[in-house]
C-alpha cells in the first residue's frame with residue numbers, strides 16, 4: 001500500500017522516494033509525538049533499524065564542571081529515508097515499535113562532517129583506556145610484590 005506522502009508536521013523535509021513500510025511516518029500509519037533529537041547514525045546494518053548517537057553535557061555540582069555524556073538509542077529507519085552510517089539525522093518519538101525502538105528517523109540532514117576521523121579517535125581512546133588499566137594493574141602488582 002504505497003499511499004500518499006503525508007507531512008510529519010515537525011520538519012519541512014519530505015522524502016523524495018516512496019515506500020511501503022507500515023511504520024513509516026510519511027507513507028505508513030505511524031504518528032510521531034513527544035521529543036525530537038539530532039544525532040549521528042553509528043550503525044545501519046539492521047533491516048529498517050539504526051543506532052543513533054548524540055553528545056550532551058551534564059553539570060557535576062561538586063566539581064563545578066561538566067561531564068560529557070553520550071546517548072545511544074535504537075531507532076526505526078524507514079525505507080524511503082534509508083539513513084546510512086555517518087549521516088546526521090533528526091529522530092522523533094513515536095509509539096514503541098519493539099522492545100528497544102520508540103523513535104523514528106524523520107529527516108536526513110546529510111553526512112556528518114569529519115565522521116570518519118571522530119570514529120577513529122573514539123576507537124583509539126577506548127583502546128588507550130584498556131592499555132592504561134592493564135599497565136596500572138601491573139604496576140600495582142609490582143609494588144605489592146616488593
Ligand SMILES: [Zn+2]
Pocket residue numbers: 015017018019020021024025026027028078079080081
Ligand atoms: Zn516512507
